[in-house]
Amino acid sequence: MKLGVLFSGGKDSCYALWKASQKEKVVCLITIVSENKESYMFHTPNIHMTELQAQAIGLPIISMKTQGEKEKELDDLKNAIGVAKELYHIEGVVTGAVESVYQATRIQRICFDLGLWCFNPVWQKDQVELLYELHESGFHMIIGGVFAYPFTEEWLGRIIDDKTITELKELQKKIRINPAGEGGEIETLVLDGPVFRKKIVVKKAEKNFDNYAGVYEVKEAEVTGK
Amino acid sequence: MVVDTCYKKDSLSSDEFVRPIVQIIRNSGIKDVDVKHFTEMTDTAGLDAYSHIVICGNALMDDEYLNKIEFFRWIKSFNGRILGICAGMQMIAAVFGSVPLEHLRIGMNSVEIVGEDSVLCNKSFECYELHSKAAVTPEDFIRLAGMKDYTQAFKSRDCMIYGIIFHPEVRNQWIIHNFFS
Numbered sequence: 001m002k003l004g005v006l007f008s009g010g011k012d013s014c015y016a017l018w019k020a021s022q023k024e025k026v027v028c029l030i031t032i033v034s035e036n037k038e039s040y041m042f043h044t045p046n047i048h049m050t051e052l053q054a055q056a057i058g059l060p061i062i063s064m065k066t067q068g069e070k071e072k073e074l075d076d077l078k079n080a081i082g083v084a085k086e087l088y089h090i091e092g093v094v095t096g097a098v099e100s101v102y103q104a105t106r107i108q109r110i111c112f113d114l115g116l117w118c119f120n121p122v123w124q125k126d127q128v129e130l131l132y133e134l135h136e137s138g139f140h141m142i143i144g145g146v147f148a149y150p151f152t153e154e155w156l157g158r159i160i161d162d163k164t165i166t167e168l169k170e171l172q173k174k175i176r177i178n179p180a181g182e183g184g185e186i187e188t189l190v191l192d193g194p195v196f197r198k199k200i201v202v203k204k205a206e207k208n209f210d211n212y213a214g215v216y217e218v219k220e221a222e223v224t225g226k
Numbered sequence: 227m228v229v230d231t232c233y234k235k236d237s238l239s240s241d242e243f244v245r246p247i248v249q250i251i252r253n254s255g256i257k258d259v260d261v262k263h264f265t266e267m268t269d270t271a272g273l274d275a276y277s278h279i280v281i282c283g284n285a286l287m288d289d290e291y292l293n294k295i296e297f298f299r300w301i302k303s304f305n306g307r308i309l310g311i312c313a314g315m316q317m318i319a320a321v322f323g324s325v326p327l328e329h330l331r332i333g334m335n336s337v338e339i340v341g342e343d344s345v346l347c348n349k350s351f352e353c354y355e356l357h358s359k360a361a362v363t364p365e366d367f368i369r370l371a372g373m374k375d376y377t378q379a380f381k382s383r384d385c386m387i388y389g390i391i392f393h394p395e396v397r398n399q400w401i402i403h404n405f406f407s
Binding site for chain 1: 245287330
């Protein structure tokens with residue numbers, strides 16, 4: 001089955017892409033670039049990196065902008081998926097939805113309206129297990145954004161490795177944060193992994209942080225051989 | 227045991243509809259959970275080894291299982307407990323003689339349980355529904371929840387067979403814990 005993956009460049013969509021590639025044929029990535037940083041539907045930090053990630057992965061990408069108005073952004077998503085159907089003849093869409101019923105139901109409805117299958121391979125997956133599986137499978141992930149107490153500026157750009165996962169687990173126990181950021185506490189950026197033919201090297205980045213919220217904004221990066 | 231009703235064995239859909247159920251069962255203290263694809267349910271002799279079977283749901287576009295009722299005939303002869311979720315519920319109803327209705331639902335909806343029941347013991351709750359077809363309550367079954375001609379949950383009058391159209395892995399894991407307790 002030919003599939004398109006809704007791709008934000010974060011760990012969940014990369015994991016979904018990896019799973020889908022093992023079982024079906026992924027033919028394109030689909031990205032929505034939202035101008036609304038508060039979007040309930042779309043990941044925004046470092047979304048500009050998806051073009052480079054697609055290059056490193058070796059898949060074409062359909063990238064479309066939305067103003068990010070609630071519900072109207074769904075029309076933009078539907079249009080992007082429609083373009084993927086027309087250009088790449090996709091029969092289904094893969095998402096990285098983990099727990100958000102809000103996101104999942106809206107994408108399910110769009111797919112149903114377009115006569116497409118909808119797959120959510122990360123659905124309801126244990127968050128800590130997901131982080132370990134990604135790390136142990138060779139995904140190179142960094143924290144691209146933090147949006148809640150107690151995350152400080154030092155978390156920005158940090159590599160997600162065993163030490164980081166242990167600290168996230170401790171924060172989960174202490175103050176009940178979601179360790180994989182499903183509650184929007186953190187956003188991630190994937191630079192390499194089993195689905196990448198080449199890897200991404202960040203050359204220059206800026207940390208913009210204020211009051212327990214900030215973004216590690218990649219200003220310059222390149223695709224290089226592994 | 228958990229029965230996978232997805233379009234093929236080890237499919238991409240099984241990560242969404244089977245893995246979460248297996249995880250909930252393991253979290254309830256049962257470590258050995260066997261998973262079989264519905265097309266493997268031809269040798270019913272070995273089923274006596276199981277006390278509980280959950281038949282999982284599948285994707286909205288998946289209708290492969292609907293024309294393969296012969297792989298679900300074991301439901302009638304199995305002596306233990308059965309819980310059918312969504313497509314699983316539809317197949318229980320089909321084996322007992324009723325035909326699924328076209329009925330699209332995507333998202334959170336309310337459930338009101340009628341009467342007392344040990345598995346569906348909460349009187350009212352929100353549930354996650356994802357289906358394009360719904361089961362009709364067969365004869366010899368009691369409707370536990372629903373409205374007009376739409377059934378959200380039923381159980382057999384004679385044996386421990388339950389059907390729920392919604393997905394308990396989302397916000398209603400207690401149903402699976404109750405089913406196994």
